[in-house]
Amino acid sequence: MTVTLNLSDLKNPSTRRSLSDLSLAVAKSKKIVVVTGAGISCSCGIPDFRSSDGLYALVKEQYPDVVLKGRDLFDASLFRDAKLTAVFYTFIAQLKKSIDSALPAPTHHFIKILDTKKKLLRSYTQNIDGLEARVGLLGTSSQEAKHLGQGKTKIRTSDVRNVQLHGDIHRVRCMSCSAEYPYTIENLEIFKEGTPPDCPECLTRSEARAARSARPIRVGSLRPAVVLYDEPHPLGDFIGSIQSADLARKPDLLIIMGTSLKVHGFKKLVKEFAKTIHTPAGSSSSAKPRVGRVIFVNKTPPPAEWLDIIDYHVEGETDTWVNKVVEDWKKMRPSDWEVQQTLVATDGDVTLGNKFKTIKNIPAPRMKGKRKSEQLWELHYIHI
Numbered sequence: 001m002t003v004t005l006n007l008s009d010l011k012n013p014s015t016r017r018s019l020s021d022l023s024l025a026v027a028k029s030k031k032i033v034v035v036t037g038a039g040i041s042c043s044c045g046i047p048d049f050r051s052s053d054g055l056y057a058l059v060k061e062q063y064p065d066v067v068l069k070g071r072d073l074f075d076a077s078l079f080r081d082a083k084l085t086a087v088f089y090t091f092i093a094q095l096k097k098s099i100d101s102a103l104p105a106p107t108h109h110f111i112k113i114l115d116t117k118k119k120l121l122r123s124y125t126q127n128i129d130g131l132e133a134r135v136g137l138l139g140t141s142s143q144e145a146k147h148l149g150q151g152k153t154k155i156r157t158s159d160v161r162n163v164q165l166h167g168d169i170h171r172v173r174c175m176s177c178s179a180e181y182p183y184t185i186e187n188l189e190i191f192k193e194g195t196p197p198d199c200p201e202c203l204t205r206s207e208a209r210a211a212r213s214a215r216p217i218r219v220g221s222l223r224p225a226v227v228l229y230d231e232p233h234p235l236g237d238f239i240g241s242i243q244s245a246d247l248a249r250k251p252d253l254l255i256i257m258g259t260s261l262k263v264h265g266f267k268k269l270v271k272e273f274a275k276t277i278h279t280p281a282g283s284s285s286s287a288k289p290r291v292g293r294v295i296f297v298n299k300t301p302p303p304a305e306w307l308d309i310i311d312y313h314v315e316g317e318t319d320t321w322v323n324k325v326v327e328d329w330k331k332m333r334p335s336d337w338e339v340q341q342t343l344v345a346t347d348g349d350v351t352l353g354n355k356f357k358t359i360k361n362i363p364a365p366r367m368k369g370k371r372k373s374e375q376l377w378e379l380h381y382i383h384i
């Protein structure tokens, strides 16, 4: 049964203790899977575009006669309707503009911290804003990762740190030949008018054919490389292989943040990870019924079907929780936060604790006015 811990209830000793336990669990885990949704980007000023708000109002100004709900704009069937397709392009252009001026939130930085501390097995996100890439987490939609999916580059699957389950608003894809490109300023201007740009790849091929008097081919149009409802992910196989590899590595903690857990495919993925985490390693007759933990951090409670799956519901903003975890973690395990550094000090200037070990000393350069005994010590910080 899910235990609910309210982040605004820190005066309650039992809540405080339980939250500290969770912070320690994060600090101790070695293979954390993080799954996220729109809630982690709300504090970045990115509008919650699946519900009606400012962005819709903007689009409505341009298309006063179109009546639509948020979901209609993210359903693959929209391409069957020319007017709806135009609204979609305008909407995505507006959304991309507001995302471009947003900054990553503490929650994005937290995922990067987990990665830097070698605790992140993988991040999976429903978000298309690409803010994970902005904190340095290589995404599946990046050019490098796409080549990896096709076996063309030397980077390893493990270099992909963030799986973009719904694609990436910063990329465009040809609807005819599937060529992909980063979204340009020119694209933005064209999409804003409700029309798609032509595909450069198709254009080149068509011109080459025209030059040799061959029959010209149809030039495809570019569309935002986001994955709509009821649409297969173009990198589905690649993502599937990443997920299988992660399940096989037996993650020890699942952190679900900022999602209402309602999208079908996403629910399935989260349930598979939760099941692995709750299955004891080794034999099924193990005395320990549960290993690992499933933590859900969200403003609203999980739907009822999750109550047997989620161990803890941390009620509140994800940024508030991650800040608390990092604060607790620094207090509980300060050694995790000591950075490897090289100190250059003159002899006798520094009191060395037992955490410092002298690797080598370098004779002092001959300098005027320095005492002969003076030496420069190069110290490497060693964690003992």
Ligand SMILES: [Zn+2]
Pocket: 174, 175, 176, 177, 178, 179, 199, 200, 201, 202, 203, 219, 220, 221
């Ligand atoms: Zn094309």
